[in-house]
Each structure stands twice: as structure tokens, then as C-alpha cells.
Amino acid sequence: MTMYKKHIALLLLTSAICILSIGFTTIINRSEKVSAVLLTNQTVFNAGDAIVLEFELEKPVTTKLFLHSSYGSTVITPNKQKDTQYSIPNFMTNKSGVIKYILSHKSAIVYEGELQINPNINTKVHLESYIGPPSIIAGGEDYTMQVVIPTDIYDNPLPEETPIQIGHQFLNTEKENILYTKDMMGWKNIFSYDQSGRILLFSVVGETVSKEFSVEVFPALPENFEITSDRRHKYADGNQITELVTSIIKDEYDNVVSDGTIVDFEIIDAKGAVLQTQGSTINGTAVAKILHPDHKDIWRIKAYVYGMAESNTIKLEYTPVLDDFEVVFDKGNREIKVGPLVSFMEQLIPNGALVKLDIFIDDKKIDTKVKTSLDGVVRFILEEGFYVSGEYDIKIKALGIKKEYNNITLQ
Amino acid sequence: MISWNKNIYRSLIIISFIGVVILVLFGISQALSYLNTGADRTSMLHVAVQKERVYFPKVEWVDTINPGRPMEKQTLLEIEQDYLNAWYIRNAAYQTNKIEGVEDYYTQSARVNINTAVRHNKKEKIAIHSTTTAHNIDLDFYSADGQLVVLTDNDVKEYQRVYQGDKMLLETKLQSDYQVMLLLEDGFWRIRHMVKEKNSLQEEITKTNGLAEVIDDKIYIDGEEYQIKGINYYPQKTPWDMFGDDFDIDIIAQDFDIITTAGLNTIRIFVPYEFFGKAEVDYQKLQKLEQTLDMAAVKNLKVVVTLFDFYGDYSVLDWTLTHRHAEQIVKPFANHKAILAWDIKNEPNLDFTTRKKENVLAWLKEMVYQVKQFDSNHLVTIGWSDVESASLLKEEVDIISYHYYQDINRFADAYVLLNSKIDKPLVLQEFGLSSSRGLWSPFGPSEKEQAAYYKKFQQLIKQENIHYLSWTLYDFDKVPSSVVGKLPWRKHKQKHFGFIDHKGNKKPAFEFISKE
Known part of the structure; x- marks a missing residue:
């Protein structure tokens, strides 16, 4: 029991x-409903200041402090010495902006409030500048933008209305301005001048001077220009070179266009075919070269900087380099020797002159042979295997001269 | 015999030789293909960064007027995308205390701030689950060379849940303003400066035209008191797949006729989350939903639309996707006459154990708030699976919905108890009995017992004047495994809850579908 x-x-x-x-x-x-009072009076701080929040709790309970600032949140525990005192960690006190804090006890909110942290204007200023575009066009319409972001040593943008002294130098001009920051930065558009060249820019906030920046001012669009030609002789020898030269190409403000501006030369020959050559400018002039034609021709030449400017039209005439040449038929007419090809100076035409041979039977072209001259002579051989015996018409063309031989009998 | 053996040995040797050669060749090719992978040009230039969007907070551009340079549409999209990614990456960093991806969206000087905070949190074992649900962005400045923007992001709604170890410390909902400077660096708009500013808290006032409203514990539609006499509805051939390929509005129209002639005035239907396209809702499916609602309006039926069927993530980082889903489904129907209420989720309390109660409740609470913003004309409810859960979030919802599948004899007491605790309309959103007697359930209720069950329930309903929706109109031929699992006896039970059997004949219970 x-x-x-x-x-x-x-x-x-x-x-x-x-x-x-x-x-x-x-x-x-x-x-569990605990109430608390904030003992700390200050609610506005400068970045970098040590911040300690002290609360008075109605009854002694363990609390935690939730913090939410610009770059995220965290939770901190009270200081070791006093469990109603909280030291806000550096990574939050260093950043400007609003810090929201919530004192909590077992998931319940005991006290909440906000702190304002201002950028620390007493520290050394850091300057970050962005300048772009890095090249602009002369004439005062194009511009580059200078953006200056002054920050304190904790990398906080300085408060609104912080004065920024900005300036630039161009040729003999030097200009300075005062800007006031808004939306974290100060900015100004720098317009180009009529001359081409280089603008140097800088900015100053407080004691801090920025690096020197440069912006290239390129000449504006080229204006129309003139072209001339230069050649050793006027003969169509297919060998010499004609040089086509532009005048100094300038923009409307008299700036010489940038080196490397491409100039295209268009040549229209007597038959209406288009030939082309190209040059790029150095010190404003472009030079293009083209081989002489190998027959009599008249060229009309015009140059373009495509989409921007064009030149006048010039006319070039090429006269035949020879009046006539000899043709000898041999070995049963199967070997045809053309030449010697002799130029206007009684000299053999340089090697490589084109000679064309057309072969006809009954007005029907059956073959074309093309050869280049060697020592002023070209030899054509009509092989038996290809050309059966019979009557042929033969046409020969060299350096613009045509010759016809009808009813040639091949053996 | 000997020559046979010889041949066998020979062939073995030859086969093994070939095998070795194949292996060696395979090895070499694998090594070569491995060496060819890696840094290709697209990845170096960031032109093809994987772009599946995972973060969909509500973003409004207040305006893009600024003194610097006109904003291009394309650039605006890129800035928005990268800015939101920056938020997502930051949220993920604070949740996991890892800083993966931060360098893509914050410049070198800015990311220091996140890194130190994350390091501190990691040391203190603090994890912060956070998301932002709304951004109102105002462009302050866009530089002439298109490399720098400053914007102000007003009224950023931030939700944060703070854990230390496994313990939840705090849950907050903050509203903040930020001024942000972004720089274009190797193809990314990266945050250079971010300053949280004083927010002048302005709670938006939602206007309602009160298509449906609750006064005290009564529901009113167009100013007249409304008593829900309803049924949970799926077409017989397509249970749990109402808006799929076999959607047939004619069958639905016939079913609605059956429901109305039976004396019922309300149905409850389900919108599956994934099937409707998650954060980017499939327009065609939305149209089917609209057809169904229009048909309900024609047949004079009110509809309780249950959202987020089969959804089960609830994690804070997933919130914004579900918000956009709700927005696209709820907003178009804000003025639809047929809708009585939006049911946020079916039986969310069943996810408490697997997904943590605080996760589920926080998600529900925010979702109720979101849905009310998209549509203030209709009611909002949550379909709790039992009476015990019904009082959760009772302040947030307009009507309290609960399901009852327990012993019918204890219902009256449970109801009285619940009614005494809550002063909002109570809706018995699901109840029923499966006439499951058969091979899989030899002692299950017969159709007669089912009829008796409904008869008794209708008496209780009449007694207490209860809003009800029974489960369900039809017996089903097939039940997807995602509903009750793969076990055949569970599926079997779920197939026989209907008032109308497989062949389309009314079961004895049909007599008591709306009256005793």
C-alpha cells in the first residue's frame, strides 16, 4: 500500500x-510586452562617428537590435558592459543615409526609430570624374560632358549643393565655373570651339584637385575641294602612273581634316566604265595613283569623301603610244609574230603590253588568245591539233591599235 | 577440340584488343572535348549571360525625364534588369551569407559594403531572408556618353525575416527610398553608390466598388445579403486539369445548368500555379478562365477562384514570381461580376511541417495584401484544411474558409466554437463523403451512407445557417498522383466523392445537394 x-x-x-x-x-x-525608452538624444551623425544607442527598458529582458541601412541589414547584440547599450558597427556608421533600427525581444518590437547619417564633410574629399565622349567635333555644336562625383573618405557622395570648381583650357582659352552637386554629382557640358585641338579639363573640391583629363576636338565635316592630276606623259602605255592629288581639305572653320580621311576617286572612261582608286589624307591632301590605260582613252575624274564632300571634275586624255606595228606570218601561217612594238620614242614597249588575237571561221569567233609582250615581241602559235587546215580570219589588237587579216590559210 | 579452344582464345584476344582501342579513343576524345570547353568569346564579352528572370517585383518608372540625355527604351530595359538583378543578388547574399555574383552588379568600391556586412552576419550566424515587392523608379540623370545613370527608387517595399542560427528573430516590412548611381562596366550596369533616404510613408488608399463585401459577419453582393450554397467543381473528364487541352466550355455550361437547377448558387474552381505559367501567365489559359467566368455570369453562378494550386515553395526569394502570377490572373478580373472571392491557396496549413509555418504564413499574409491591391472589389479568403487552422490570419482575410472531413457528429461543436472566436463570415469550403465501398475499400461508405451523410449535414447547415461548398459534383475516372499520391486505395477514395457517378447517373446523395 x-x-x-x-x-x-x-x-x-x-x-x-x-x-x-x-x-x-x-x-x-x-x-512579454516590454516597453523601452531611447536615452540617446542625438539622431543625426556624421559618417564615421561612433554611434552608441542606449535604451531604458521597463524590465530587464534580453533584447537584440535589428539595423537596416543603405547596403543591407544586420542584427547586433548589446555591449558587454551594459546590456541596454548598442554600438552600431562601423560598416553601417561609415555609410551615409538612413539607418532604421528595431529593438526586439522575442520577435516582438520593443522600440523602433531612425538615425540619419550625413556624409562627413570634414574629411579629405575624393574626386571621381567621368568625361565622355572622349572625342568631339569642332564647331560649337558637339559637346562632351564632365561629371564629377565628390565623396568623403568613406566613399559617401557629398551632400547636395556642395560647390565644385571645374575648368578647362583650350588653345588660348581658359574657363572656370562653379557647379553645385545635385543627385550625388555635379556636371557640365563642354561645347567644342571652332578650332580643332585638345581640351584639357580638371575639377577642384575643397583641397582636392582632380587628375587632368583631355578631350580631343576633331575637325568638323570636310568642305568641297579641288583635285589635280600629275603624270609623266600623256601616252596610253599601260605602264606609267598618273597621280591624282586633292587640294588641302578643310572643314567650314578652316581646320584641316584629320589625317587618314579617305578620299575616293571615281574615273569614268570613254565607254562609261567606272574605275576607282583611293587615297587617305595627310596634312589635308590625299594622293591616289592609277596606271595609265593601254589604249587611247578619255577619263573624267571626280573625288569624294563619301557622304560629306566632293571635288570638281577633271578630264584627262591619253593618246596612243604607237601608230602601227608589224605582223609576220610564218610556218604555213601557223606562227604569227606581232612586233616589234615600238613606242613614240622609237623604243621597244616595256615588257608586259597586252596583245590580243581573235580567230574567226566564217565570221564566227572560235578562239581568243591573249599574250604579253617580251622584248617588244609576241608570238602566237596555232597548233595543228587545235586548228585544222583551212581558211581563217584573224584580228590582232595591241595598245589600242587593231589589225585585220582575212582569209589566212593555215596549212 | 584443341583448335576450338585456340579459336576461342584468339577471338577473345582480338575482342579485348578492340575494346582497349575503343576505350583509349574514347578517353582521348573526352580529354579533347574537355579542353575545348570553357572561355568562349560569348562568355568573355558577357553577351549571352543566362537571362532567365528570377526576380519580378512590381516596377514602375515614374518618368525618365532628365537633364543629361534622352533615355533610350533599350537602355532603360537593361538598366531595369541589371538593377533588379542587383537587388536579387544582394537578397541572396544576405540569405546565404555568400557573395557569389555580387561583383557582377556592384562596382569594386560598392561591393565592399555588402561584403563586410555579409561577413559580419556570417560570423554572428545571422541569415536575412529578404525580398522587395515594389519599386517606383525615377530617373534623375543619364550622362551624355551613356555610361552613368542616377535614379531614385521610391517606396521600395522590403520584406525581411531575420534568423540567428535556426531561430527566427524578427520579421519586418519596411518602406524605403534609395538614391542609386549606376555605371556601365563591361556590359553590366553596376551599382556605384546607394544611399537610403528618408521615406515619407504613404499608404495607398484602395478604392473599391464593392462587387462583393463583408459587413460584420455577413456577405453582401450588390448590397444584398448572400448565402453561399455551393459546390467544388471540376469537369468529370478533366479533374485537376480543367484548363488543359480538353477544355470544353459547352460541357462546363451543361454542368453549370446541373448545378443551378440543383438549387446551388456558387462554385469553387482551381487555378494551378505552374500549369498557368508561373510568373509569366499563359494568355490562352487565362482566356479559358475568362470563358469559364463569363459562363458562370451567364448562368448566374458566383465563383470562388482558388489560386496557387500545387504551389509549394513559399521561400522569400520566390515571392516576387508569385506576386506577378497573381497580378496577371487577378487584375484582369477585378471587375468581373461572377467572382465572389479569391481563395489564395488550398489547404496551405498542410505545408506547415515541410515548409515551416512562418514561411507559409508570411507568404500568405503578403499575398493577401497583394491580391487586395490588384482587386479591391472582391473578397479574399484562404482555404484552411481544418477548423483548428481557421483562425490564422483572420484579420487579413475577408471571409474565413475551412474544410471539414472529420466525424460529422463533432461538427456542430467545432462550428460553434469557431463561430464564437471569429466575427467574420465562416465558409465551410469543402466537406463530403466518398462512397468508396469496393475492392480497395471493402468497409467504406456505400452510396446510401453518403446520402445519409449529406442529409444530416444539410440539417446542420440549415440549423446554423452555414455558408457551404460541398466536395464535389462528379465521381472521377482518374485522379492525378499529384493530388493524393500514388497509392491506389487513396486514389480510389478520391474518385467517389461525387453526387453524380461515372456513368452520369445521379447518386442518392444528389437529393441532398442543397437541402435536407
């Missing part, structure tokens, strides 16, 4: 403890 009693007593005791503990926890749960 006593054993049972003991058991019953034990059972009662444990159940009593259980009920009591449940009762207490519910009481504790209910009384």
Missing part, C-alpha cells in the same frame, strides 16, 4: 509541477 501511496504522491507532485510551469509560462508569455 505504501508503495502505491508513494507513487501517487510522486505522480501528483510531477503533475502539479507541470501545471505550475505551464501556468507560469503563460503568465510570462502574457507579460
Whole structure:
């Protein structure tokens, strides 16, 4: 019996403890609404200031402080010395902006508020400049933009209305301006001048001077220009070179166009075919070269900087380099020797002159042979295997001169 | 015999030789193809960074007027994309305490700030699950060379849940303003400066034209008190796949006629989350939903639309995707006459164990808020699976919905208890009995017992004047495994809850579908 009693007593005791503990926890749960007062008066700080928030709690409970600032959130525990004091970590006190803080106890909000952290204007200023585009066109319509972002040593943009002195130098001009920051930065458009050249830019905030920046001012669009030609002689020898030269190409403000401006020369020959050559400018002039034609021709030449400017048209005439040449038929007319080809100076035409031989049967062209001259002579051989014996008409063309031989009998 | 053996040995040797050669060749080709992978040009130039969007907060551009340079549409899209990615990467970094990807969206000087904070949190074992749900961006400045922008992001709604170890410390919903400077660096718009500014908190006032509203514990439609007498509806041939390829509005129209002639006035239908296209809702499926709602309006039925069927993530980083899903489904129907209520989710309390209660509740709470913003004309509810959960989030929802599949004899007590705790309309959103007697359930209820069950339930309903929707109109031939699992006896049970059997005949219970 006593054993049972003991058991019953034990059972009662444990159940009593259980009920009591449940009762207490519910009481504790209910009384968890803790209120707090902020003792720290200051709510506005400069970046880098140490910030300690001190609260007075209605009753001593453990709390945590949730912090939310520009770059994210964290939770901190109270200082070791005093459990109602919180030191805000550096990575938050160094950044300007609003810090929202929430003092919490067991997921419940006990106190919440905001701190304002201003950029620290007493520290050394850092300057970040962005200048672009890096090249612009002369004439005062195109511009580059100078953006200056002054920050404190904690990399916070300085407050609105911070004065920025900016300036630039171009040839003999030097200009300075004062800007006031807005939206984290100050900016100004720098317009080009009529001359081409290089603009140097700088900015100053407080004691800090920026690096020197440069912007290239390129000449504006080229104006129309003149072309001339230069050649050793006027003969169509297919060998000499004619040079085509532009005048100095300038923009409307008299700036010589940038080196490397491409000039295209279009040549229209007597038959209306278009030939082309190209040159790029150095010190404003472009030179293009083209081989003389190998026959009598008249060229009309005009140059373009495509889409921007064009030149006048010049006319060049090429006269034939020879009046006539000899043709000798040999070996049963199967070997045809053309030449010697002799130029206007009684000299052999340089090697490589084209000679064309057309072969006809009954007015029907059956073959064309093309050869180049060697020592003023070209030899054509009409092989037996290809050309059966019979009557042929033969036409020969060299350096613009045509010759016809009808009814040649091949053996 | 000997020559046979010889031949066998020969062939073995030859086969093994060929095998070795194949292996060696395979090895060499694998090595070569491995050496050919890696840095190709597209990855070096960041032209083909994987672009599946994972972050969809609500973004409004207030305007893009600025003194610097006119903003191009294309650039604006790129800035928005990169700016949101920066937020997503930052949220992910604070959640996992890893800084992967931060260097893509923050410049070298700016990322230091995140890195130090993350390092601090990691040391203190703090994890912050956060997301932003709304951004209102105003362009302040765009530089002439197109390399720098400054923008102000107003009223950024931030949700944060703070954990230390496994313990949740705090949950906050903040609204902040930020001024942000971004620079274009190797193809990315990266944050250079970010300053949180004072926010003048302005709660937007939502206007309602009150298509459906709740006054005290009564539901009113167009100013008249409304008693829900309803049924959960799937077409017989396409249960849990109502808006799929076999969608047939004629069958639905016939079913609606059956429902209305049976004396019912409300149906409940389901919109599956993934099937409707998650954050980018499939327009065709939306049209099918619209046809269904239009048909309901024609047949004079009110509809409870249950959203997020089969959704189960709830993680904070997934929030914005679900918000856009809700927006695209709810907003177009904000003025639809047929809708009675948006049911945020079916039986979310069943996910408490697997997804953590705080995750699910926080998601639901925010979703209720979101849905009310998209549509303030209709009611919002949550379909709790039991009476015990029904009082969760009771302040947020307009009507309280719960399901009851337990012992019918205990229903009256449970209802009275719930009714005493809550002063909003209570809706018995699902109840029913499966006439499942058969091979898989030899002792299950017969069709007669089902009829008796409904008869009794209708008496209780009449007694207490209860809003109800029974489960369900039809017996089904097939039940997808995603509903009750793969076990055949569970599927079997789920097939026989209907008032109308497989062959289309009314079961005895049909008599008690709307009256005792």
C-alpha cells in the first residue's frame, strides 16, 4: 500500500509541477510586452562617428537590435558592459543615409526609430570624374560632358549643393565655373570651339584637385575641294602612273581634316566604265595613283569623301603610244609574230603590253588568245591539233591599235 | 577440340584488343572535348549571360525625364534588369551569407559594403531572408556618353525575416527610398553608390466598388445579403486539369445548368500555379478562365477562384514570381461580376511541417495584401484544411474558409466554437463523403451512407445557417498522383466523392445537394 501511496504522491507532485510551469509560462508569455525608452538624444551623425544607442527598458529582458541601412541589414547584440547599450558597427556608421533600427525581444518590437547619417564633410574629399565622349567635333555644336562625383573618405557622395570648381583650357582659352552637386554629382557640358585641338579639363573640391583629363576636338565635316592630276606623259602605255592629288581639305572653320580621311576617286572612261582608286589624307591632301590605260582613252575624274564632300571634275586624255606595228606570218601561217612594238620614242614597249588575237571561221569567233609582250615581241602559235587546215580570219589588237587579216590559210 | 579452344582464345584476344582501342579513343576524345570547353568569346564579352528572370517585383518608372540625355527604351530595359538583378543578388547574399555574383552588379568600391556586412552576419550566424515587392523608379540623370545613370527608387517595399542560427528573430516590412548611381562596366550596369533616404510613408488608399463585401459577419453582393450554397467543381473528364487541352466550355455550361437547377448558387474552381505559367501567365489559359467566368455570369453562378494550386515553395526569394502570377490572373478580373472571392491557396496549413509555418504564413499574409491591391472589389479568403487552422490570419482575410472531413457528429461543436472566436463570415469550403465501398475499400461508405451523410449535414447547415461548398459534383475516372499520391486505395477514395457517378447517373446523395 505504501508503495502505491508513494507513487501517487510522486505522480501528483510531477503533475502539479507541470501545471505550475505551464501556468507560469503563460503568465510570462502574457507579460512579454516590454516597453523601452531611447536615452540617446542625438539622431543625426556624421559618417564615421561612433554611434552608441542606449535604451531604458521597463524590465530587464534580453533584447537584440535589428539595423537596416543603405547596403543591407544586420542584427547586433548589446555591449558587454551594459546590456541596454548598442554600438552600431562601423560598416553601417561609415555609410551615409538612413539607418532604421528595431529593438526586439522575442520577435516582438520593443522600440523602433531612425538615425540619419550625413556624409562627413570634414574629411579629405575624393574626386571621381567621368568625361565622355572622349572625342568631339569642332564647331560649337558637339559637346562632351564632365561629371564629377565628390565623396568623403568613406566613399559617401557629398551632400547636395556642395560647390565644385571645374575648368578647362583650350588653345588660348581658359574657363572656370562653379557647379553645385545635385543627385550625388555635379556636371557640365563642354561645347567644342571652332578650332580643332585638345581640351584639357580638371575639377577642384575643397583641397582636392582632380587628375587632368583631355578631350580631343576633331575637325568638323570636310568642305568641297579641288583635285589635280600629275603624270609623266600623256601616252596610253599601260605602264606609267598618273597621280591624282586633292587640294588641302578643310572643314567650314578652316581646320584641316584629320589625317587618314579617305578620299575616293571615281574615273569614268570613254565607254562609261567606272574605275576607282583611293587615297587617305595627310596634312589635308590625299594622293591616289592609277596606271595609265593601254589604249587611247578619255577619263573624267571626280573625288569624294563619301557622304560629306566632293571635288570638281577633271578630264584627262591619253593618246596612243604607237601608230602601227608589224605582223609576220610564218610556218604555213601557223606562227604569227606581232612586233616589234615600238613606242613614240622609237623604243621597244616595256615588257608586259597586252596583245590580243581573235580567230574567226566564217565570221564566227572560235578562239581568243591573249599574250604579253617580251622584248617588244609576241608570238602566237596555232597548233595543228587545235586548228585544222583551212581558211581563217584573224584580228590582232595591241595598245589600242587593231589589225585585220582575212582569209589566212593555215596549212 | 584443341583448335576450338585456340579459336576461342584468339577471338577473345582480338575482342579485348578492340575494346582497349575503343576505350583509349574514347578517353582521348573526352580529354579533347574537355579542353575545348570553357572561355568562349560569348562568355568573355558577357553577351549571352543566362537571362532567365528570377526576380519580378512590381516596377514602375515614374518618368525618365532628365537633364543629361534622352533615355533610350533599350537602355532603360537593361538598366531595369541589371538593377533588379542587383537587388536579387544582394537578397541572396544576405540569405546565404555568400557573395557569389555580387561583383557582377556592384562596382569594386560598392561591393565592399555588402561584403563586410555579409561577413559580419556570417560570423554572428545571422541569415536575412529578404525580398522587395515594389519599386517606383525615377530617373534623375543619364550622362551624355551613356555610361552613368542616377535614379531614385521610391517606396521600395522590403520584406525581411531575420534568423540567428535556426531561430527566427524578427520579421519586418519596411518602406524605403534609395538614391542609386549606376555605371556601365563591361556590359553590366553596376551599382556605384546607394544611399537610403528618408521615406515619407504613404499608404495607398484602395478604392473599391464593392462587387462583393463583408459587413460584420455577413456577405453582401450588390448590397444584398448572400448565402453561399455551393459546390467544388471540376469537369468529370478533366479533374485537376480543367484548363488543359480538353477544355470544353459547352460541357462546363451543361454542368453549370446541373448545378443551378440543383438549387446551388456558387462554385469553387482551381487555378494551378505552374500549369498557368508561373510568373509569366499563359494568355490562352487565362482566356479559358475568362470563358469559364463569363459562363458562370451567364448562368448566374458566383465563383470562388482558388489560386496557387500545387504551389509549394513559399521561400522569400520566390515571392516576387508569385506576386506577378497573381497580378496577371487577378487584375484582369477585378471587375468581373461572377467572382465572389479569391481563395489564395488550398489547404496551405498542410505545408506547415515541410515548409515551416512562418514561411507559409508570411507568404500568405503578403499575398493577401497583394491580391487586395490588384482587386479591391472582391473578397479574399484562404482555404484552411481544418477548423483548428481557421483562425490564422483572420484579420487579413475577408471571409474565413475551412474544410471539414472529420466525424460529422463533432461538427456542430467545432462550428460553434469557431463561430464564437471569429466575427467574420465562416465558409465551410469543402466537406463530403466518398462512397468508396469496393475492392480497395471493402468497409467504406456505400452510396446510401453518403446520402445519409449529406442529409444530416444539410440539417446542420440549415440549423446554423452555414455558408457551404460541398466536395464535389462528379465521381472521377482518374485522379492525378499529384493530388493524393500514388497509392491506389487513396486514389480510389478520391474518385467517389461525387453526387453524380461515372456513368452520369445521379447518386442518392444528389437529393441532398442543397437541402435536407
